[in-house]
Amino acid sequence: MSDLGGPVHWVDFGGPRADEGVPVVMVHGLGGSHLNWVALGPALAGRHHAYAIDLAGFGLTSGTNRSTTVQANAELVARFVREVVGRPVVLIGNSMGGMVSLLVTAAHPDLVEGLVLIDPSIPIPIPRQRPDFRIAAQFALYATPFVGERYMTVMSKRVSDRQRVQSVVDLCFADPARADPAVVDAGVELAAHRRQTPGQEAAFLGAARSLMKVLTAPGRYQSLIRGIDTPVLLVHGELDRLVPVAAARAIAASNPRWETEFLPGVGHTPQLEAHEAVHARTARWLAEHHLSDPIATTPLATTRHDSSPRTTDSPTARP
Template sequence: MTTADVSVSALASRWNGASRTADLAGPVHWVDFGAPDGDDRAPVVLVHGLGGSHLNWVRIAPALAEHRHVVALDLPGFGLSPSAGRRTTVRANARLLGRFIEEVLGRPSVLIGNSMGGMVSVLLVAQRPELVTGLGLVDLSLPLVRGHQDPLVAAEFALFSVPLLSSSYLERNRRRFTAEQQVRRTLDLCFADRSRIDPEVFDADIALAQHRSAVRGVDADFLGAARSLLRVLTRGRTYAAHLRSIQRPVLLVHGEQDRLVPFAAARATAAANPTWETLFLPGVGHVPQLETPELVLERLVPWLDGIRRG
């Protein structure tokens, strides 16, 4: 392992995260943020979104770890988990998440997923409900509501479904933009207010992006996940049925200025699932846990305390 690899693997250490690796038909990188003494409640597993990593959670994970055992994993094909021949579809990653809970943590867990990570968590509950004691869904991937799509986002996701064109588009962007420019473009899309971008998280994201620029197959891994996400969303009735069938406590968090998953979709989903708790955040974008961590924690911590002991 090179010095650069050691440095990248320790990116979360400044937020009290300890880097770990599990073998689940290939390496899976995960970060342990610790647990309070004597805690025997269900651990919390943080699941990132499309193109994300464990770094998507560093602004709330240390505070959550004061109350429960908290871990964040990199799904295969993202962060520091290579795909290593594994599929990166949302359904494949739901199965892998189940294996992580069973084989690494060893007991049912609370899942908190952002965007695609929320979808992966929902699919796991549909497959293996006994592994999950509660769901926190942060700007969950949802079917678009007609008339509320961001035109640029809609065009880019439509492009992802065209094999040759999407691959050349991603490759061209990698050559055109530096790692810092790529990270800034992503955060500008995901934040409603750019001034809320944390400089330390920004620097860590750049270091990870620089590392991933040398990893083979990252574009194919990304597109495999993106296309599978779109397939689930186009089968909206089946996905909606999965959401309605959840028999666990659910907290739906959504930024009202989300450009990727418009607030109208979250509002419609909340109306269709009236037993869920909700937290809607005005003036916030697609990653509330990074943009307004204090507001998220203010609601998330008591919600977690209300979930029965695992």
């Protein structure tokens, strides 16, 4: 844990010395946690010091008494880079974490040497691609005041922790059989822990509603994205039900400097479903952009808080 305006949980996967390669910070999606990176983190730690942060309201970071919007979590990630890592980083963001990473890069370009977007939350080009009806209906529930709160309360009572985790796997994997049983079990344990955490439903809804608000103003969001001149790698599963591949192809076409990798037969969380392919492409891109080389930048001038490597006592925090 670190004190960044409140306790923030993060995992240090280790890696070389801070001056031997640009550090990487991995940012999970809506409803996710550090567990989303337990396959990719150790692989990247061979050449880069690798961290995974639990955003406010998710994983083992409480959302109580703090905002859980994507904007607030972007500022949290920026503060983590300054005060914990202490050097500019490569941000790797999945889903909502991709949106958060884009917001960080746009607002704090000095903190970001490179950006890897894995199935990021981006506008869907309707009518060329209609969203999955069930997913659209679920997010409509989240967006509706009082209805969203009631829905979350009812589902919390009716669905077990294992059922909740399995439903996420079924949604995010093209082939749920590819899910690592040990990671699923750790997710169930984390869900049981979070069930005892006050305000988790409100934290989730706050994040979900802020994400949807950004997506409903696509012109402003796309303008922000086009203004980013940091090197970008986009990796996207072709069978993603949450962010259709048509959306990824459209945003790649409008940002021709980006490099892209589309993964056939893979869903919304390639870093879990096809982590070897994601690592291979990411590692090659990092090397091509000399982000695996010794760091020439100086440490960020900042006051740091409790920046020693941390996990928690919970087994779910161990990669």
